Amino acid sequence: MEIVICKTKEEASKLAAQMITDAVKKNPKLVLGLATGSTPVLMYNEMAKAVKAKKVSYKQVKSWNLDEYVGLPGTHDQSYRYFMNKNLFEKIDIKISNTHVLDGMAKDPEAECKKYEEQIKKAGGIDIQVLGIGSDGHIAFNEPGTSLASRTSVVYLTPSTIKDNARLFFKGKEKEVPTRALSMGVGTICEAKKIILLAFGENKQNAVQQMVEGGVSQFCTASALQLHNDAWIFCDEASAKKLKLKKYYAWRSATKMGK
Numbered sequence: 001m002e003i004v005i006c007k008t009k010e011e012a013s014k015l016a017a018q019m020i021t022d023a024v025k026k027n028p029k030l031v032l033g034l035a036t037g038s039t040p041v042l043m044y045n046e047m048a049k050a051v052k053a054k055k056v057s058y059k060q061v062k063s064w065n066l067d068e069y070v071g072l073p074g075t076h077d078q079s080y081r082y083f084m085n086k087n088l089f090e091k092i093d094i095k096i097s098n099t100h101v102l103d104g105m106a107k108d109p110e111a112e113c114k115k116y117e118e119q120i121k122k123a124g125g126i127d128i129q130v131l132g133i134g135s136d137g138h139i140a141f142n143e144p145g146t147s148l149a150s151r152t153s154v155v156y157l158t159p160s161t162i163k164d165n166a167r168l169f170f171k172g173k174e175k176e177v178p179t180r181a182l183s184m185g186v187g188t189i190c191e192a193k194k195i196i197l198l199a200f201g202e203n204k205q206n207a208v209q210q211m212v213e214g215g216v217s218q219f220c221t222a223s224a225l226q227l228h229n230d231a232w233i234f235c236d237e238a239s240a241k242k243l244k245l246k247k248y249y250a251w252r253s254a255t256k257m258g259k
């Protein structure tokens, strides 16, 4: 794991976006795994700026998103399809037909998940997977207690995730939040060739500490990234606060990145 600790989330988002821009320049047919949540929005804005400045093009890039709520159509303003269209796809030159988000309205959800896995495999696998992290240490919607070998499937949200995500729903009401989702599995995520995880703000302190310095455990599914040999964790100072070796990580990553 490479832990990059920046003063601000803006700085961290710029570095992460640059990593993606460079990778797309190198391989215009890159396969991206994408994430939702408030955390990657700044990075998506930076990626869009690079497209506007004609530094890079996503015309041949394909993407697969991590997850989607069961029961929300892509037109619902809290669906992850809607989020991706608004926060990234409409701002860059990617072909919408090359973007994939699990269908939360699928009649046969398990078949939808199976199809998704097959599509990713056919595309040659994910080159770079973007991740956020839940305050309980989940990645995608892989809640505590999920097997670290799990594949894309129907998953059940914990009360704490429902509470965290309620702020984005109608009047912030928890009962508006779906209790189930379709989510890439931890095993699926860990097959990506490179991983970029973003974690910002004080409420991610415990999750970041557990992910990086706790044992590998299904209680914090992000800890599975300890077994990945090209995982980059971009933190701001607030989210990195509880890391015991934060000074060492900061020095090591800065040296490696030539900063």
Ligand code: GLP
Pocket: 035, 036, 037, 038, 039, 040, 066, 067, 131, 132, 133, 134, 135, 139, 140, 141, 161, 165
């Ligand atoms: C949801 C998503 C995760 C995301 C998390 C954190 O649970 N399924 O992919 O990482 O929210 O969201 P935020 O970035 O808004 O804190």
